[in-house]
Amino acid sequence: MEERRVWDETQLRKYDVPLVYVPKYRYDDPKVQELISANKPVIITGSELVASALNWDVDYLKEHMNNSNCTVIFSKNHKFKYFDDKSVRPDVKAKFVPPTRKVGMKMAEFAKRLREWKKGDERLYLQQMLNNTVGPGIVHDFLRFHWDWINSLQKNMSWGPLTSNLLLIAMEGNVTPCHYDEQQNLFAQIRGFKRFIMFPPEQFECLYPYPVYHPHDRQSQVDFERPDYMKFPKFKGAVGHEAVIGPGDVLYIPIYWWHHVESLMRGGYTVSVNFWYKAGPTEKIEYPLKGYQKVAIMRNVEKMLLEALHDPQELGPLLRALVLGRYT
Numbered sequence: 001m002e003e004r005r006v007w008d009e010t011q012l013r014k015y016d017v018p019l020v021y022v023p024k025y026r027y028d029d030p031k032v033q034e035l036i037s038a039n040k041p042v043i044i045t046g047s048e049l050v051a052s053a054l055n056w057d058v059d060y061l062k063e064h065m066n067n068s069n070c071t072v073i074f075s076k077n078h079k080f081k082y083f084d085d086k087s088v089r090p091d092v093k094a095k096f097v098p099p100t101r102k103v104g105m106k107m108a109e110f111a112k113r114l115r116e117w118k119k120g121d122e123r124l125y126l127q128q129m130l131n132n133t134v135g136p137g138i139v140h141d142f143l144r145f146h147w148d149w150i151n152s153l154q155k156n157m158s159w160g161p162l163t164s165n166l167l168l169i170a171m172e173g174n175v176t177p178c179h180y181d182e183q184q185n186l187f188a189q190i191r192g193f194k195r196f197i198m199f200p201p202e203q204f205e206c207l208y209p210y211p212v213y214h215p216h217d218r219q220s221q222v223d224f225e226r227p228d229y230m231k232f233p234k235f236k237g238a239v240g241h242e243a244v245i246g247p248g249d250v251l252y253i254p255i256y257w258w259h260h261v262e263s264l265m266r267g268g269y270t271v272s273v274n275f276w277y278k279a280g281p282t283e284k285i286e287y288p289l290k291g292y293q294k295v296a297i298m299r300n301v302e303k304m305l306l307e308a309l310h311d312p313q314e315l316g317p318l319l320r321a322l323v324l325g326r327y328t
């Protein structure tokens, strides 16, 4: 049946990227397991995975997890580009300008800042791992997640262990720029609507990730709002897979798939919980290798060459000498 639209296209940001739609199926439809085992994205409805948390708004969370110290990210614009400057070399870190800043605060303070936010203020994005500092009310809701469904999925897909559940509370219009993760992800939407634009690992060449040693490792260098086609010409060839999810929906984001994520403009703040799983063991290696396996190989080659060469500036010339006129 035609579902009632509670959002419209004007709430989506416009990018110069052709899009195809991610399919949507009920959780008990065999297509869901078929797509997930093929590492393809799918919107899963009716799973009731986080039905016990559909009442998680900031007032309820303030009530039941106010002893937790939550990580809140501040940004001067709507983009929250992830960075990790802990593991980078001192010379790289010295040159790096972090695009956002992290502050620890209680849920009550976050709720207050959300309420009192006005145009021109830094935007906020709460990104906090659910841990044993949450109150008994949250534990109660968490224990009532539809674990037997997701545990059977984890087992059938021979995924590794669940590593974490991240609670995400974003202001309307917030954007997490395009990046990939090295974990399987079941992304559960609780409040508001989020839009994903995803690209398979095979489109690595269109998305130009930062060097592995950079704080923005795994993030695309392409600014979707103002793509630099001189520097990133192959971005013209990118084709995105679009999914818009709302309360009760779960989106499967396959490991190594690129994803740009935004909370719909004028849609109010959004609440989500993700489920990150380590990859399972690779059964039989089949040739030709899959896109994601080649990405993993390229990451290892970069790391090995950096280890051997020491100076990142030497990596380009060496790889050019290795490849140009010989493998091209």
Ligand SMILES: CCC[C@@H](CC(=O)O)C(=O)C(=O)O
Residues within 6 Å of the ligand: 127, 166, 168, 175, 176, 181, 185, 187, 259, 261, 262, 272, 274
């Ligand atoms: C820090 C994680 C943010 C999330 C995207 C989003 O909801 O803004 C994501 O990228 C993921 O779940 O992998």
Ligand SMILES: [Zn+2]
Residues within 6 Å of the ligand: 179, 180, 181, 259
């Ligand atoms: Zn991600």
